[in-house]
Amino acid sequence: MANEVVDKSKRQFLTTALTAVGAVGTGYLAVPFISQMQPSARAMAAGAPIEIDISRIEPGQLIRVAWRGKPVWVLSRTPEVLEILEKDTVKLADPNSANSEQPENSSNGYRSIRPEIFIAVGLCTHLGCSPTFRPETAPNDLGDDWKGGFFCPCHGSGFDLAGRVFKSVPAPTNLVIPPYRYITDTQIIIGEESNKETTA
Numbered sequence: 279m280a281n282e283v284v285d286k287s288k289r290q291f292l293t294t295a296l297t298a299v300g301a302v303g304t305g306y307l308a309v310p311f312i313s314q315m316q317p318s319a320r321a322m323a324a325g326a327p328i329e330i331d332i333s334r335i336e337p338g339q340l341i342r343v344a345w346r347g348k349p350v351w352v353l354s355r356t357p358e359v360l361e362i363l364e365k366d367t368v369k370l371a372d373p374n375s376a377n378s379e380q381p382e383n384s385s386n387g388y389r390s391i392r393p394e395i396f397i398a399v400g401l402c403t404h405l406g407c408s409p410t411f412r413p414e415t416a417p418n419d420l421g422d423d424w425k426g427g428f429f430c431p432c433h434g435s436g437f438d439l440a441g442r443v444f445k446s447v448p449a450p451t452n453l454v455i456p457p458y459r460y461i462t463d464t465q466i467i468i469g470e471e472s473n474k475e476t477t478a
Contacts, residue, residue, distance in 0.1 A: 327469030380455035407432035
């Protein structure tokens with residue numbers, strides 16, 4: 279009788295201990311599989327907003343940054359460029375950006391919050407090639423009517439310095455303007471849109 283009591287208590291202890299060890303072991307085995315299904319820190323960072331300091335960009339200079347795995351251009355436009363953008367709209371397919379993707383705060387002729395700073399995703403809207411920055415006027419390979427812009431070498435699409443596509447090229451729409459906002463006069467966050475249009 280005493281032996282039966284001892285055996286049952288030993289059996290119960292062993293069963294409880296093995297169940298606990300099994301649960302812990304299962305947890306240790308499951309963690310790598312579950313964590314593998316989560317996006318990596320690098321992937322999460324790639325989609326996160328990024329902050330850009332524009333204080334050192336010279337007039338006419340273009341810098342490139344990466345956001346969500348895509349190239350994003352930040353261009354400091356000169357007064358001469360802004361003047362051309364206002365006048366030279368006859369050759370554009372969508373000069374008012376009615377059929378293009380841009381945040382509300384950039385729905386204007388300059389396609390930007392501030393006229394002098396232009397921000398765009400640097401991918402052609404035809405097949406996703408990255409156009410080259412061609413700020414020069416009337417280069418030999420682009421013709422006398424080229425006033426500066428972005429030229430896609432893959433299939434010949436051209437965009438002005440507001441990212442507006444020219445007529446009769448493969449690209450169907452203007453370049454995409456990502457959501458962005460100013461946090462100071464010289465700091466921009468790409469990936470977050472301000473709540474109202476800014477003209478500062």
